[in-house]
Every structure is written in C-alpha cells, then in structure tokens.
Amino acid sequence: MQPAVQIDVDEASGIWRTDGLPMVYVPRHFMVNMHKEIEKTLGRDAYEAMLDRSGAKSAFFWCKRQSELLGASERDVFALYLRRLSERGWGRFSIEQLDLDQLAAQVTLRDSIYVLESEGQAAAPTCYMFEGFLIGAMQFVCAMRGIDPQAITCREVQCAAMGAAECRFEVSCVLTD
Numbered sequence: 001m002q003p004a005v006q007i008d009v010d011e012a013s014g015i016w017r018t019d020g021l022p023m024v025y026v027p028r029h030f031m032v033n034m035h036k037e038i039e040k041t042l043g044r045d046a047y048e049a050m051l052d053r054s055g056a057k058s059a060f061f062w063c064k065r066q067s068e069l070l071g072a073s074e075r076d077v078f079a080l081y082l083r084r085l086s087e088r089g090w091g092r093f094s095i096e097q098l099d100l101d102q103l104a105a106q107v108t109l110r111d112s113i114y115v116l117e118s119e120g121q122a123a124a125p126t127c128y129m130f131e132g133f134l135i136g137a138m139q140f141v142c143a144m145r146g147i148d149p150q151a152i153t154c155r156e157v158q159c160a161a162m163g164a165a166e167c168r169f170e171v172s173c174v175l176t177d
C-alpha cells in the first residue's frame with residue numbers, strides 16, 4: 001500500500017510539501033529517542049507542559065491553514081487533522097465523540113508510535129505528545145465558533161503501553177461565565 005498523503009517535492013530546493021505545508025520525513029526512532037532524552041533532561045512535568053504549548057501552537061496553525069485552503073467546517077477540519085496524523089504514521093486516531101456545544105472530545109489511538117517504541121509495560125501513559133496536538137485542534141474549533149475558553153485540557157486517560165486495549169484521550173474546555 002502506498003501513502004494516502006500526497007507529497008510534492010520542489011525540484012529546485014528539495015523541500016517536501018503536503019497540504020500546502022513544508023514537511024520533514026524522519027525515522028520513528030529519531031523522534032522517539034529525542035522525546036525520551038528531552039523527558040529525561042527536563043523531567044516529565046516540565047516537558048509535558050512544554051509539549052502542550054508547542055503541540056497546540058502547531059496544531060492550531062495546521063487547522064487554520066487547512067480551513068483557509070479548503071473552507072471546511074471546524075468539525076471537518078478537526079477530523080481531517082486526525083486523519084492526516086494517522087496517514088503520516090503517528091498512529092491510528094479515531095474520533096469517538098466531538099461535541100461542538102460542550103467543546104469536548106474523546107479520541108482513541110491505536111498503534112501509537114510511543115507504544116510501538118516502548119520497552120516493556122509502561123508505568124504511566126506514554127503518548128502525551130498528542131495531548132498538545134488535540135488541545136490545538138480544540139483551540140481551532142473554539143476560535144471558529146467565536147469562543148475564547150479560559151483553558152483547554154487534554155489527558156491521555158488510558159494507554160496501550162500500560163496494557164489497555166487502545167490509548168484514549170479526553171479533551172475539554174473551561175468556559176468563562
């Protein structure tokens with residue numbers, strides 16, 4: 001089977017693009033080794049907080065760009081974002097629930113790269129990289145609906161690296177009165 005994403009390569013510069021954005025194709029072990037070393041150096045809490053910010057910023061940018069390119073609804077862009085993450089090899093994401101009124105989502109993930117690269121049974125959920133991604137995608141949904149939440153949180157509430165059948169994320173917003 002060939003990749004589902006289209007890759008355009010600029011002949012002059014060699015830059016790869018998918019969905020109109022420059023991309024980098026890297027080995028999975030590179031991503032995971034870097035991830036583990038940063039976690040060790042910064043400590044999980046500081047690294048997780050940093051990833052929430054950087055992941056959210058990048059996901060929001062991606063969703064906004066696709067929305068401008070495609071003119072799609074926030075629900076469709078959210079779904080496309082997860083589809084593209086899946087098609088680009090991070091794991092197989094599924095939306096179990098996306099409630100646009102409650103601004104909440106439940107997402108499952110199978111074959112996460114962090115589960116596939118984990119050694120033995122993990123003591124804590126390993127796929128927290130994706131929490132920031134989902135926060136950013138929800139930020140985009142909120143922005144499209146003209147809502148400015150106090151906070152958006154995402155937690156991996158179960159992880160296949162700890163023995164669960166699949167990884168599961170819950171996203172929710174704290175709204176102002």
Ligand SMILES: [Zn+2]
Nearest residue numbers: 127159160167
């Ligand atoms: Zn996981």
